[in-house]
Structure formats: C-alpha cells, structure tokens
Amino acid sequence: MDPIWVAGLMTGTVLDGNIDVALLRTDGERVTEFGPARLAPYPPGLLELLQDTLAAARDWAFEGPEPAIFAEAEARLTEAQAEAVASLVADAHPPGIDLVGFHGQSVLHRTAAPGVPGRTRQLGDGAAMAARLGVPVAYDFRSADVAAGGQGAPLAPVYHAALLDRLDAPDGTAVLNLGGVANVTYRAPDGTLAAFDTGPANAPINDFVRARGRGEMDRGGALARAGRVDEDRLAAALGHPYLARPYPKSLDRFDFGPALADGLSDEDGAATLTAFTAAAVGRGLDLLRERPVRLIVCGGGRRNPALMDALRIRAGVEPVPAEEVGWRGDFVEAECFAFLAARTLRGLPISFPGTTGAPRPLQGGRIAR
Numbered sequence: 001m002d003p004i005w006v007a008g009l010m011t012g013t014v015l016d017g018n019i020d021v022a023l024l025r026t027d028g029e030r031v032t033e034f035g036p037a038r039l040a041p042y043p044p045g046l047l048e049l050l051q052d053t054l055a056a057a058r059d060w061a062f063e064g065p066e067p068a069i070f071a072e073a074e075a076r077l078t079e080a081q082a083e084a085v086a087s088l089v090a091d092a093h094p095p096g097i098d099l100v101g102f103h104g105q106s107v108l109h110r111t112a113a114p115g116v117p118g119r120t121r122q123l124g125d126g127a128a129m130a131a132r133l134g135v136p137v138a139y140d141f142r143s144a145d146v147a148a149g150g151q152g153a154p155l156a157p158v159y160h161a162a163l164l165d166r167l168d169a170p171d172g173t174a175v176l177n178l179g180g181v182a183n184v185t186y187r188a189p190d191g192t193l194a195a196f197d198t199g200p201a202n203a204p205i206n207d208f209v210r211a212r213g214r215g216e217m218d219r220g221g222a223l224a225r226a227g228r229v230d231e232d233r234l235a236a237a238l239g240h241p242y243l244a245r246p247y248p249k250s251l252d253r254f255d256f257g258p259a260l261a262d263g264l265s266d267e268d269g270a271a272t273l274t275a276f277t278a279a280a281v282g283r284g285l286d287l288l289r290e291r292p293v294r295l296i297v298c299g300g301g302r303r304n305p306a307l308m309d310a311l312r313i314r315a316g317v318e319p320v321p322a323e324e325v326g327w328r329g330d331f332v333e334a335e336c337f338a339f340l341a342a343r344t345l346r347g348l349p350i351s352f353p354g355t356t357g358a359p360r361p362l363q364g365g366r367i368a369r
Contacts, residue, residue, distance in 0.1 A: 141155055
C-alpha cells in the first residue's frame with residue numbers, strides 16, 4: 001500500500017479538556033510525513049459529562065447492564081471528535097484524508113486475573129464518525145487483544161519503534177509516555193519490543209490538586225517544587241506488588257489514586273505523588289533486559305519540570321522532552337492511532353507478546369466504512 005493521509009485522534013483518561021488530533025502520512029510501517037495537528041477544546045459540557053461517565057463506569061465495574069450515561073457520552077464524544085477532524089482537514093493544505101484512527105474514550109479497563117477475564121471499554125461510535133466524515137474509520141483497537149488474553153495496552157510501541165527508526169536512536173534509548181498513567185517502550189538490540197505501564201503519571205497528581213481546589217493540575221510543578229517528599233510514605237508505596245510484577249502488564253487510570261497524599265499539605269502531597277510516579281518508572285526500567293539510560297518523554301507530564309527532575313533523581317535516567325528530538329510531544333498518541341489505523345486497514349498486527357502479552361502478533365481494530 002502506498003502511504004496515505006490518516007487523521008489520528010486521542011483523548012486520554014487524564015481528561016485535560018482537549019481532543020488531540022493529528023494528520024500523518026503513512027503506510028502503517030513507515031512515517032513519510034507529519035501533517036497539521038492541534039488540540040481542539042471539548043465543547044461546553046462534554047468534560048463534565050465524561051467525568052460523570054468515568055464515575056459511573058467505576059460503579060458499574062463490568063457488572064450488569066452498562067450505565068445509561070454511556071450512550072449519551074458516546075454520541076457527544078463521537079460528534080465532537082468528528083468535528084475536530086473536519087475542522088483540521090478543512091484548514092490543511094491540501095485538505096483531504098483517506099482514513100481516520102479513532103481511539104475513543106477509555107472509561108474502564110480491567111486486566112485478566114486468575115478466574116477473571118480481562119475487559120476493556122472505550123466509548124466511540126466508529127460507524128457514526130464514518131458517516132459524518134465520509135471516509136473509513138478504524139476504531140475499537142483494544143478488544144481483540146483482550147479477548148485473546150492480552151492486556152489490551154499499551155498499543156503505542158509499534159509506533160514508537162517507527163519513530164525511533166526515523167531518529168536512528170542509539171541503543172539505550174526508550175520512550176516514556178506520561179499521560180494518566182505512565183508507560184514505557186523499549187526495543188532491544190535484536191529488535192524485540194517490550195512495553196508496559198510502569199505506574200501512575202498525571203492522573204493522581206491532577207486528582208489531588210483538583211480535590212484541594214488548586215486548579216486542574218500542578219502547573220509547572222509549582223506545588224511539588226515547594227513541598228517535601230514524605231520518604232516513609234514513598235518507601236511504603238514502592239512496595240506495591242504491581243511494581244515488581246513481570247511485564248507485560250497494564251493499569252486502569254484509577255488503579256493508583258491520590259490517597260498516598262492524604263493528610264499532607266498541598267505542597268508535600270504533590271511532591272510525594274510526583275516522586276512516586278518517577279520512582280515507579282525507575283522500578284519499571286529495572287525489569288527490562290537492559291536498563292535504558294535515556295528516555296524520550298511524551299505526554300503532558302513532560303511539561304512538569306518537577307516530574308522531569310524527579311525522573312533524573314529517582315529513576316536514575318536522563319529524560320529528554322520529545323521536542324528535543326524533533327517529535328511532537330502533545331500529539332504522539334494521536335499520531336499513533338493514525339499509524340495503527342493504517343495497520344488495521346492493511347491487516348498488520350498492532351499488539352505483540354512483549355507489549356500486551358498477546359499469544360502472538362495480533363491484528364486489531366475494526367473498520368467502519
């Protein structure tokens with residue numbers, strides 16, 4: 001297949017109020033060109049609706065009928081994201097796309113456990129988006145992997161590998177995404193991919209800051225930098241069994257919450273949660289066959305200087321913001337789903353034994369035409 005223009009979409013579980021949308025020219029194996037990208041704000045009321053939907057999803061916990069709010073949230077989310085694509089394409093030169101990669105909104109994710117099958121739920125109506133935009137839409141990227149016994153996440157590693165190929169990155173370089181949770185992608189010298197969620201990232205910090213009435217996030221790491229880490233609490237938290245569990249492994253956005261900071265001041269709480277995120281990344285790097293010495297950092301967490309400093313100190317690694325290597329740090333995940341859409345269209349695998357624990361390289365996603 002010749003390279004085609006694909007629009008990729010992502011809204012993470014951190015709920016930052018934006019739709020990430022990016023255009024990518026790709027054949028699903030190589031990236032030939034980066035097109036326009038933007039952060040499109042949610043329309044009024046959608047953020048609050050999604051927050052209520054995530055709360056309803058936690059109460060539901062895959063037991064019984066789905067909450068009624070899912071249908072409303074899915075319809076409004078799909079329309080908002082379709083409009084974000086249409087607006088970006090209309091402003092592109094030349095305009096036009098051949099395909100859309102629509103991740104949807106994750107509302108609940110449960111990894112498999114003995115006697116309990118894995119489950120995942122992303123809201124997003126691929127057929128409605130295809131009808132709205134008049135082009136094929138690839139969506140529902142995680143279900144096939146989970147049904148086959150995989151973790152369903154992370155899905156970005158095959159795209160990270162394509163970016164590293166363009167960069168000709170030296171050995172010892174890995175990719176870290178700091179979204180709601182943190183996940184790392186490492187490619188061994190023999191080309192084998194390993195990837196997993198290391199622990200929390202922005203989600204518990206944001207939840208803590210909101211609960212204290214200090215805004216939507218710790219902007220610039222100001223609270224964390226003004227506080228002191230509770231080292232005893234941190235040491236206890238680092239004993240969590242998830243951190244020592246072999247990969248592949250994945251997390252739901254709410255598996256690690258802000259309770260670690262209960263009873264601390266705003267500053268000390270933010271500092272302790274930030275330190276935990278970084279130290280958990282370090283524990284994750286220790287699990288790899290060869291420990292990386294440099295991390296290319298994507299996602300919103302790279303904008304938090306306190307978190308980047310904590311990675312140096314507590315993870316023992318050099319973090320490099322994505323922009324320093326020419327990547328678009330705010331749009332790597334949106335680009336990823338454009339890339340995965342092209343792979344879905346071609347029937348190429350999107351998950352692998354070393355990334356999700358799939359039994360073999362697996363195709364994934366569905367195409368709505």
